[in-house]
Amino acid sequence: MTEHLTIVEHPLVQHKLTLMREKNTSTGEFRHLLREISLLLAYEVTRELELTTRGIETPMMEMEAPVLKGKKLALISILRAGNGLLDGVMELIPSARVGFVGLYRDEETLKPVQYYFKVPEGLEDRLVIVVDPMLATGNSSVAAIDLLKQAGATNLRFMCLLAAPEGVERMKQAHPDVPIITAALDEKLNDKGYIVPGLGDAGDRMFGTK
Template sequence: MQHLTIVTHPLVQHKLTIMRDRETSTAGFRGLLREISLLLAYEVTRDLPLTMTSIETPLTEMEAPVLQGKKLALISILRAGNGLLDGVLELIPSARVGFIGLYRDEATLQPVKYYDKVPGDLDERVTIVLDPMLATGNSSVAAVSLLKDKGAADIRFLCLLAAPEGVARMREAHPDVPIVTAALDKRLNEKGYIVPGLGDAGDRMFGTK
């Protein structure tokens, strides 16, 4: 996969536009995030390795493709990552799930870790990191570094929106990690939020602001 993939499918772009609208309700935002994450998951899993297995159809025996290796690992960066997680799990219900808790220090914009619980054998799993916003990239870089320390080797990053600054930060720190997103927005503002963006994804998903 190339380092940055922008999913331009019309359904993805249509749903994203509704999510950007400040008038979209919390329930509407949450439902759209689940739907769009399922569509994005098709792209981030496009090149998963396959192997062949023998099965018997109602008519005959055949060799057919199945996913190779251990179950995928989905890693949600709390709390907003859980909105993407719901949709991806609909597509890959057998995936193993982990969580990394990070919050952004509003003064320094640096991530502070408060929790992590991830599946074992990450060195044998494709690992997909989920976070709706790739803004400064600091939290994303920290999460990927933590996963690499735990053995993960095949890591992909899935987000709803990305800023050029965050993409550059990820490319510098983890050039081996491809990014799949619905849009690359213009820039970050002085508070580190993506512009034009859609606001704080966690707040809009959970109705906390």
């Protein structure tokens, strides 16, 4: 583990990830497991949120109690697979603002192509959590964070299910100020840019497409 990369080694995360990796896991079960893991990862990615206090009244007495400080968080999904992680995080942080970055990977060049960008206002004043299940080449993640920084974001974190060393290094070179939180750092990328051993194409497995 480095300051730039946090691997969440919680036993429940690792157990559920193993079930997701298995090729015979059904679409419905895959989706359910992804939602559960995203909740556990969200717990880690929000660990150091700033707090302030406000006065409340319990059934027993008045007190100053901790509450989150500042503007609502922004959750940014890299379409389409990011939406699988987004659902779980929104359960934990229902008041968060939500945005979407639409990127697809050109299968010839492996480079990202943008087709959609819609994000909340005031990113410069928000913690921005970017979600995408797979950090493979890192090209899409870097492109998405480039766009978010251009839109004003300065405090960003990247949350994924699986990461490849190549993607982590690419992100570190392009955006050393953006911490990565993941459930596993896998071995490598294959010649098609897929994570190995990985779990296949997260979007296809989540949505039942090929």
